[in-house]
Amino acid sequence: MIKVVLVDDDAIVRQGMRAILESVPDVIVAAEATDGASGVAAVQRLKPDVVFMDIRMPGMDGLAATREIGRLAHRPKVVMLTTFEFDEYVAAALRAGAVGFVLKDSGPQQLIDALRAVVDGNALLAPSVTRRLISAFAEQVPVLDADDRSRIESLTLREREVLALLGCGRSNADIATALFLGEATVKGHVSRILDKLEVQNRVQAAIIAYRAGLARDSVT
Incomplete structure (x- = not known):
């Protein structure tokens, strides 16, 4: 079973992602969090395989939370959620230890494919984006x-x-x-x-x- 934690301050985004991910038989959304601090706490408590992390959130943002997760003994794969294909936040997130990013308006199959990709050990970056980074x-x-x-x-x-x-x-x-x-x-x-x-x-x-x-x- 693939255990996932969702971290986003938008309840509609979280609900939509949960519905998509839990339509897959071997995926369970173990927790949702509304900010980086509660996301880090959920990761410490539940030890998920993958975290979908919003970049911009009030309080502790996704960048700071990703850095905190990178210091844990158990380090899940962190995928950043963004509305932009590439900006300085994506670069900073990858520096912090994220394995890639997905757009918030990605379709259901794209989200599921993204999950499979990181579980299989691949980065979530198109070659053109990788070259620029x-x-x-x-x-x-x-x-x-x-x-x-x-x-x-x-x-x-x-x-x-x-x-x-x-x-x-x-x-x-x-x-x-x-x-x-x-x-x-x-x-x-x-x-x-x-x-x-x-x-x-x-x-x-x-x-x-x-x-x-x-x-x-x-x-x-």
């Missing part, structure tokens, strides 16, 4: 520091190949096809890459890949 972040800190170089060197050759494709915004399925691997094998590689690079999500790993020159030709 990577370029923007890499320009801010264009050179790898000694710690990042050391972490890159700890990767195996296969892990570097996976990281290069991950750095281009490719999904696990795409990487599996490109490298003639099983999707479960790719998922395992991605998990180890995130651990070795000491990052929380695929976009953060992609930024390191870009700065290391592993994916530069494919994302510019």
Whole structure:
């Protein structure tokens, strides 16, 4: 069973999302919260698999809440809810540890597909958005520091190949096809890459890949 927490100050949004998600047999919405603080408390109490988090809320907003969730021993996948395809809030959310975002006006199947994607270990970003994020972040800190170089060197050759494709915004399925691997094998590689690079999500790993020159030709 996939356990979900919804965090949004708009009751209509929460009700609509609950109805859509709970139409799926293996999904349960364990809690709803109206602000970031109560959302963090729900995550601590219920240990969900996925959190859908509004970015703009009164009190503790979604960015602060996502950072707090990232510090927990149990870290669910956080998906940001937004009305914009890309803005500074999305970039900040990914920095805070979110795995991606969905638009609030997404259709039912898009929302369900988004849930499946993050449960399967994929990021919720179109390649074009990923490229813009990577370029923007890499320009801010264009050179790898000694710690990042050391972490890159700890990767195996296969892990570097996976990281290069991950750095281009490719999904696990795409990487599996490109490298003639099983999707479960790719998922395992991605998990180890995130651990070795000491990052929380695929976009953060992609930024390191870009700065290391592993994916530069494919994302510019």
